[in-house]
Amino acid sequence: MKNLKINNRFTAELPADPNETNEIRQVSNAVFSYVNPTKPSNPKLIHASKEVAELVGISPEEIQSESFLNAFSGKEILPETRPFAMCYAGHQFGNWAGQLGDGRAINLTEVENNNEFFTLQLKGAGKTPYSRTADGLAVLRSSVREYLCAEAMYHLGVPTTRSLSLMLSGDQVLRDILYNGNPAYEKGAIVCRVAPSFIRFGSFEMLTARNELKNLKQFVEYNIKHYFPEIKGEPKEQYLQFFQTVADKTREMILHWQRVGFVHGVMNTDNMSIHGITIDYGPYGWLENYDPDWTPNTTDSQNRRYRFGNQPQIAQWNLYQLANALYPLINEAEPLEKILESFINDYESDYKTMFLSKLGLFTSTESDSELITALETVLQLSETDMTIFFRNLSQILKSDSAENAIEKIKDSFYKPKEISGTILESWTKWFTVYIERLNAEALSDEVRSEKMNRINPKYVLRNYMSQLAIDAADKEDYSLIDELYTLLQKPYDEQPEYQKWFAKRPDWARSKVGCSMLSCSS
Known part of the structure; x- marks a missing residue:
């Protein structure tokens, strides 16, 4: 990748974990830990996005190279880079979970291309200090879903991470797909994800929870400097503008989710991006029948906290947690509360406009x-x-x-x-x-x-479509992945050659694993 312009701002400017051993631990006074990916035994490229490659500065020819295969499977480290995993906390299903961090994601590097910055991250590349009791790996089914969905969302006009590549690791991974005591070995896989950064609400929660206020101030100012340079003024005013900007971007993202019928399934604060982009595609889904109470997440099947109709309220709740994390820098509740109150009011106004546009x-x-x-x-x-x-x-x-x-x-x-x-x-x-x-x-x-027809898509990535592609890929047939990838690049176009995908969920998929609800293992 001769044209990749490496620019490691995150690791150069922010406090690192001095312990460089890859052992599960609590990490304090740091926002990241250096860690290398686990080397896969026999990596194989299944699919890559030429569009995303070009976005970050990789040529179409390089995609087919051995250096691409090795770099984006984790087999080799890109020159002049030091991979790292981020430290963050979060509220999971409304409960404080403490330190979480990148348990199965490793950031390879930041790159600059055409005056834009991107973080390249491998998901499923092995254990990190934040993996807790897990192995840090990913399986083929979840990787196919993530790879296809991020690109599908982008072409729907929904703010999202992007997908660069999908690879097999050549290794077997043990997973209990329904958490019911029946683990089985599955094919290991790795996705390279691309985003401005993978900084989450939980990154700020972690620093405040540990009373690391000096690091919190440094971290907020780092984010303003690099991601929101339009923010000016006195420090306290900048922190408020930062929160307002994150709230606005989050509202815009949720409006797009509701517009296309997307349900994230795991809106924990550690899965919420400061950029207002959709991250961490786990048990997501699109509404089949219009049901505001539907959630794709088996873990959430009882309380349905993350159901379709509740996503705006959960976004506001998550922003409350971010406000609490920023409060020590501002020391005034009222301006934060005003932003939070206006979030739902502005959302409801925007939702009405959006819904009317769907009606023409x-x-x-x-x-x-x-x-x-x-x-x-x-x-x-x-x-x-x-x-x-x-x-x-x-x-x-x-x-x-x-x-x-x-x-x-x-x-x-x-x-x-x-x-x-x-x-x-x-x-x-x-x-x-x-x-x-x-x-x-x-x-x-x-x-x-x-x-x-530019607002209401004809094609979305229904869960049964992903499952068909996963089943074929498990038999080393990757043609359906490519077909769906091609289809979903133009979701608003008629594409008569793909008319078969403009169809209701088939009856066989109503209750099939992977086609209706999914676990967090998905």
């Missing part, structure tokens, strides 16, 4: 909130596929009757026979109001349809 309504009226609430209710009367419903909604004309409109979206119903009686009446009533509202818009049907 680009002006606002007093009755629009009622229209949205009524739709959210009727969508739940019988299982209705979110992606297909909103995509097909663009086909409705101002001249359509309610009956014609229902016919045009009928493919989104999982149980078409249920659309009768009072349920049919509810749909007819809603579409009658909706079509009246469309007629109050100045846009032509054609222009409105085009705008809607």
Whole structure:
């Protein structure tokens, strides 16, 4: 990788763990520990993103080189770099978990390209001082899901980490997929993830919890200097602006999640990025039928803390924890509280605008909130596929009757026979109001349809699609990974050659492991 421009700002400017042994331990007075990846026995490249490679300064030719294979499998260390794992804490499912850290992620280096900075990180590259009782490795199924999903999200327009490469390690990894006492060996794999940084809310929580306030101040100022240089003013004002910026970016990310029906599944504070990007793809999923109470996470199946409809509130709760962590630098609760209060108010306003755009309504009226609430209710009367419903909604004309409109979206119903009686009446009533509202818009049907189809994706990475790719890859057939990768680069385009993927979740996938809910092992 001759054009990789190494620039290790993080390790050069922030306090390091003086203990360089790779032993599980509590790490204090440091924000990272130096650690080398575990060397894989027989790495093999499954897939790589030419787009992301170009983004960081790697040529298409270099992707096929032995140096690429060795560097991004962890077999060899890039020249002039020292890999490291970050120290952070977090609240997991609402409970303080203390030190967590990069337990199965190792940051290779930071690079600069075209005046942008990127951190290159291997997930599944082996044990670190933060691995606790785990081995720091990853398996093929979780790695396929992460690799494909990050790129799918990017092309949907959702702020996210990126995926550079997906590799097999050549080693077997023991995993209990459902945490039910039935561990089995699976193929080991490694993903190289790319982001401006992998700094989390929990990074600040860790420093405050340990009363390392000098390091906290240094760390916040480092983040402002390198990631938010537009922030100016007195120190206290800068810290508040930093929090406001993180809150704004987080709100924007959540709005995109709700727009496309994405459910993260593990919104712990250690999985929240200061950049407002989606990180740590574990038991995620897209809504199949529109159900605000759905969570993809088996660990969360009882309380459903991280369900789809609760993601904005959880984002605010997580920001409260970040505010608590920053408080010692500010020593005033009121300005932090104002930002937190405005978070939900601004979100609700933005959510209304976003939802109306999904409906093809680009002006606002007093009755629009009622229209949205009524739709959210009727969508739940019988299982209705979110992606297909909103995509097909663009086909409705101002001249359509309610009956014609229902016919045009009928493919989104999982149980078409249920659309009768009072349920049919509810749909007819809603579409009658909706079509009246469309007629109050100045846009032509054609222009409105085009705008809607840039907001409502035709293709998303449904869990069953990932599972099919995983099953094939387990048999050394990687063609489906490539097909889905290609499909998901243009999720708003019709792509008639891939029409088979514009379909409801098949019945066989309703309760199959990996296709409905997933564990944190996923």
